[in-house]
Amino acid sequence: MRTAEPRDGTDRQATHSDPTPWPDIVAVPSASRPRTAVTAALVQRALGRLPLRARFAGSGDIGLGGPLIEVRDPAAFHARIGTGGLVGFGESYMAGEWDAPDLVAALTVLAGHAAELIPAPLQRLRALWAPRHPHAERNTPDGSRANISRHYDLSNDLFALFLDDTLSYSSAVFRGFPAHRDLLAAAQHRKIDRLLDLADVGEGTRLLEIGTGWGELALRAGARGARVTSLTLSAEQRELALERVRAAGLEDRVSVELCDYREARGTYDAVVSVEMIEAVGAEFWPVYFRGLDQLLAPGGRLALQAITMPHDRMLASRDTFTWIHKYVFPGGLIPSTRAIEETARDHTSLRLARRDAFGAHYAETLRLWRERFTERADEVEALGFDAVFRRLWTFYLAYSEAGFRSGYLDVHQYLFTKENLAGRARP
Structure with missing residues (x-):
């Protein structure tokens, strides 16, 4: 089973001693309830103002109408974003926790509003919360x-x-x-x-x-x-x-x-x-x-x-x-x-x-x-x-x-x- 090499330097080729070549995908990161709740609120706020529809399992749609994003596992989705930001958003897709019938259309909306997804106060504090490039x-x-x-x-x-x-x-x-x-x-x-x-x-x-x-x-x-x-x-x-x-x-x-x-x-x-x-x-x-x-x-x-x-x-x-x-x-x-x-x-x-x-x-x-x-x-x-x-x-x-x-x-x-x-x- 071949995989893309993750940033920690492990081999692209999975080995018999490494049955999980995607450790960050297999395991949902743990996040405190307050952090997950804050993340969920921020996500709801961001998506609710965009020309798309976000459908969370167990609840109704949010958004102004447009391409559909279906979140199958809201708890995992919010936990990943709460701990990894946009890295977690991509990893949640890799894990199958969300999908979109027209993925390009949904991502085009998000890309077109990239500067607005994160509230301005958090944007100004990016250096404090955003992960930095590995020195290697x-x-x-x-x-x-x-x-x-x-x-x-x-x-x-x-x-x-x-x-x-x-x-x-x-x-x-x-x-x-x-x-x-x-x-x-x-x-x-x-x-x-x-x-x-x-x-x-x-x-x-x-x-x-x-x-x-x-x-x-x-x-x-x-x-x-x-x-x-x-x-x-x-x-x-x-x-x-x-x-x-x-x-x-x-x-x-x-x-x-x-x-x-x-x-x-x-x-x-x-x-x-x-x-x-x-x-x-x-x-x-x-x-x-x-x-x-x-x-x-x-x-x-x-x-x-x-x-x-x-x-x-x-x-x-x-x-x-x-x-x-x-x-x-x-x-x-x-x-x-x-x-x-x-x-x-x-x-x-x-x-x-x-x-x-x-x-x-x-x-x-x-x-x-x-x-x-x-x-x-x-x-x-x-x-x-x-x-x-x-x-x-x-x-x-x-x-x-x-x-x-x-x-x-x-x-x-x-x-x-x-x-x-x-x-x-x-x-």
């Missing part, structure tokens, strides 16, 4: 390797079940909505080509990619005639990416290295990085951008794709340990556009030339992944991933989709340029 998950070189491995080394076969044939694990760019699954691979190529065009990648371009994924961008750049160096911290991703490079006959143009961005060396005409900045951490954003600046030749171009969130919400939540950190992306932090642009401005010679937003495209990308993951649940189980893991990933994909549908999250493609030595910007 800082994105130091060693910490980054461990954090990346816990997600991206789960199983190449798992990701292949719900991604398209390009194995692209980032937002696609569609021609119209609703997006059709059969067009996802073409939409991923459209996204990649836009980035390569922004970076002016062509014959002979010395290109550095930060974050290989499973190699599709590197392959597409190599096919243009670029000389590509791609860096990853995932051993499993690198292994498959190298197989794909060999199958494409591009070994002479594309190299894939198991290497941290801080260890990169050389000089490049262009750097491309797709949704990797979310794994850098605010502490290391200046290091990241300075490193890219140093690697770029004068006149070079940086094409960056990044998920973003509103600046005020980023500041309010940046130090909080969340359900996503515990179960999906340890050490992750989504930046704001302001944080990205100010960091580049204050720490590098890079200059912002262009920024394009396309958050609605990410919502559609996630919908297609979620639907495919659901349809292939039996195959996910056959790979050794248990029912709790499947609920975890259903919640993760729906939670992410809701973030983009509500506008709480967005995704941008950036172009930064580096002035050449003669003071002439590259066209």
